[in-house]
Amino acid sequence: MHRELSEEIGVDPVDVLPLIRLEHSFPEYRVQLYFFQVVTWRGMPVPRLGQTLMWKSPQILPGLPLFAANRSVVSALRLPRRLLVVSDPAIVNQERFLEQLEEVLNSGRADGVILRIRNTHPDPEWLCRVIKYSAGYPVMCNSGGIVLPTDGFAGLHLPAGTLKQFRERPEYKGWIGASVHTPVEAEKARALGLDYVLIGNVGPTPTHPGRHPLGWFGFEELAWTAGLPAYAIGGLHPDDYQLARSHWAQGVAGMRAFWGN
Numbered sequence: 001m002h003r004e005l006s007e008e009i010g011v012d013p014v015d016v017l018p019l020i021r022l023e024h025s026f027p028e029y030r031v032q033l034y035f036f037q038v039v040t041w042r043g044m045p046v047p048r049l050g051q052t053l054m055w056k057s058p059q060i061l062p063g064l065p066l067f068a069a070n071r072s073v074v075s076a077l078r079l080p081r082r083l084l085v086v087s088d089p090a091i092v093n094q095e096r097f098l099e100q101l102e103e104v105l106n107s108g109r110a111d112g113v114i115l116r117i118r119n120t121h122p123d124p125e126w127l128c129r130v131i132k133y134s135a136g137y138p139v140m141c142n143s144g145g146i147v148l149p150t151d152g153f154a155g156l157h158l159p160a161g162t163l164k165q166f167r168e169r170p171e172y173k174g175w176i177g178a179s180v181h182t183p184v185e186a187e188k189a190r191a192l193g194l195d196y197v198l199i200g201n202v203g204p205t206p207t208h209p210g211r212h213p214l215g216w217f218g219f220e221e222l223a224w225t226a227g228l229p230a231y232a233i234g235g236l237h238p239d240d241y242q243l244a245r246s247h248w249a250q251g252v253a254g255m256r257a258f259w260g261n
Helices: 002-009 058-063 068-078 094-107 124-133 183-191 215-226 238-246
Strands: 012-025 030-042 082-087 112-116 139-142 155-158 175-180 196-199 230-233 251-254
Touching: 002 012, 012 068, 012 238, 030 068, 058 068, 082 094, 094 124, 112 124, 175 183, 183 196, 183 215, 196 215, 215 230, 238 251
Parallel strands: 082 112, 082 251, 112 139, 139 155, 155 175, 175 196, 196 230, 230 251
Antiparallel strands: 012 030
């Protein structure tokens, strides 16, 4: 990688993190691709081989004519790094919840939210307030696979039990992700062309006391099977972000440790 970057754009990578691993099929063959994120480097990027070099923000990458194999890479560059998972039945004091939500996001412990909605008839005004207090950070809606009409959600999150009911990607404008715990579920998420997966539980967690932890090796196996940006969840803290990245994770997700209680 160091040699290629030096020869092609004249830079020497300094701080490099694993980004995503995936397989891609061409008509003649199938390849394994390993992508890394160069965070810092020495030198000024220049087109040393006569190629065109342009700076583009991650937000506009989906509109560019890129190879199909880059679809998951583009998602990895745009998705949040730390996801706060919250469940609305636990919300007793709505005003206090909104204050805490804003505090968590402003503190940097999370830069995205998965909101679990158990109520089959949620208050649209309340949902709009949650989105408003998320300070521009993306909020994914986990409603058991039911797409809500409320504007402002950045994506739809499917529970593992709902994932198996779909034969094709749901029609939803925004990111679509899913929780996966087994190779079958990971393969299903990949086949549907989802944008990310939430893999767990990586470590022991009181939420699933009877489930044996995957460990980081088990996480990597499922992430490789999915071939999608993969969040690690279960017994993790926001500070585990760098550890998770070293195991090919998109980032980390959690509830109690992220909430700060």
